[in-house]
Amino acid sequence: MIVLGIETSCDETGVALYNSAPWENNAPAHQGIMGQALHTQIAMHRDYGGVVPELASRDHIRRVLPLLDEALLAAQLELSDIDAVAYTQGPGLAGALLVGSAFAKSLAQGLKLPSIGIHHLEGHLLSPLLGISAPQFPFIALLVSGGHTQLMLVSGVGKYQLLGETLDDAAGEAFDKTAKLLGLDYPGGAALSKLAETGQLGRFDLPKPMLHSGDLDFSFSGLKTAVLNQVNKFLSTGVSDTQEIARFHADIARCFVDSLVAVLVSKSEKALKQTGCKHLVLAGGVGANVQLRTALNASAKKHGFEAHYPPVDLCTDNGVMIAFAGALRMLADNNGSTTSGAFDVKPRWDLASNNLI
Incomplete structure (x- = not known):
């Protein structure tokens, strides 16, 4: 089964094609990636210091069709070779999501194919399955993507239990806001991480919010305020x-990153201990952070669990993760595929509410 994936939740337009045959035959899942194309709007939004929703939506409209042609060319496929269309249904910017939904469902109806709406975070948490070292179910997923920082127990495709989440600023938001305080260009997360590599350890005594709270929730607004x-x-x-x-x-960048990473690692260790899981998945944009990966690898070696990561190019928003999640949902025999003409989106959408029965 060849699934077309379309991602337009925020400021990246991603289109990809995934063949489910390797997954169905217990071969490495990454072998099913057939072709992909991605456009990022970072340069367009940089002058505004953040994403402008109306501009994002308009740019998705301009990009999605040429990117589809590019992905098909890379995969050496025709539209007639596609078996299903998956698209990001939420959460995200309403206008941006509507572009992807309208395009995906119109294309699916025209080709008489099933279409399926995918939860953006489900795409992220399943993306490490596309890595060279894929985790085994059940595993703990540390999701650090945009406005989300969550710990999930993943028992299988469509079987997710929320263990903890951020109560205010997410890790990615704290990175970007702190970078802005230091005069770094948007998006500042990667630049802040790079700057921290040259910083002195322990010069500033910054807080590690909720490190000893006893639960698995997060809070990073206080850390950002301490930097301010x-x-x-x-x-x-x-x-x-x-x-x-x-x-x-x-x-200050070094001390900020060290404090944030210490909290993420500590909470992840606690989640593993509470559930008895031996596999931890790091997914989402902050999943590409070098300091976080290094700290998790050290923790894994010390505590005897395995840490898994998506390929670096699949950490940020992309069409591959949506096509892959769509394929796994379609194979789960309770796929939630839609046949109506409505361009339905869910800008706010709880992942656990999307579980398969």
Whole structure:
């Protein structure tokens, strides 16, 4: 079964084709990736310091059809070779989601194919199955994507239990807001992580929010505020030496990243212990963070669990994860495929409510 996947939840337009045959035959899942194309809107939104929903929606309209042609060419396929169409139904920006839904369902109706709406986070948490070292069910998923930071128990496709989530700012939001405080360009998460590599360990005593809360929830707004206080304190000294300013930025970035990573790793260890799982999956945009991967690898070695990651190019939003999740849903025999003409989207959508019975 060849599934076309379309992702338009925010500021990336992703189109991909996935063949489910390897998965069905117990071969490595990544062998089913046939072709993909992706366009990011980062350059367009940078001048505004964040995503502008109306601009994002318009750009998806311009990009999706040429990207489909590009993905088909890469896969050496025709539209007639497709068996089903999967699209991101939510959560995300309503206008952006409507572009993908309208395009996917119109295409599916025209080709007389089933279409299936996919939860954006389900695409992320299943994407490590496409890695060289794929996890086994059940596993713990640490989802750190955009406005989401969650710990999930994944017992199988469509079998998800929320163990903990952020109560305010997600990890990705804290990264971007802190980067903005330090004058880094949007999106600042990757730049902040890079800057932290040159910083001094422990110069600033930043909080590790909810580290000892006893539950698996997160909170990062206080960490961001602590950085703001340190920035204001530094500015009040009137320092003008560029090297000293650069050292301050690198050191505060290092301490911020260390604090955030310490919380994510500690909560993940606790989730593994509570559930008895031996596999941990890191998924989502922050899943590409070098410091977090290094810390999780060290923890895995110390505590005897296995850490799994999606390929780096599949950490950010992409069509492959949607096509893959669509294929697995279709194979689950309770696929929720839609046949109506409605362009239905769910900008706010609880992943656990999407479980298969």
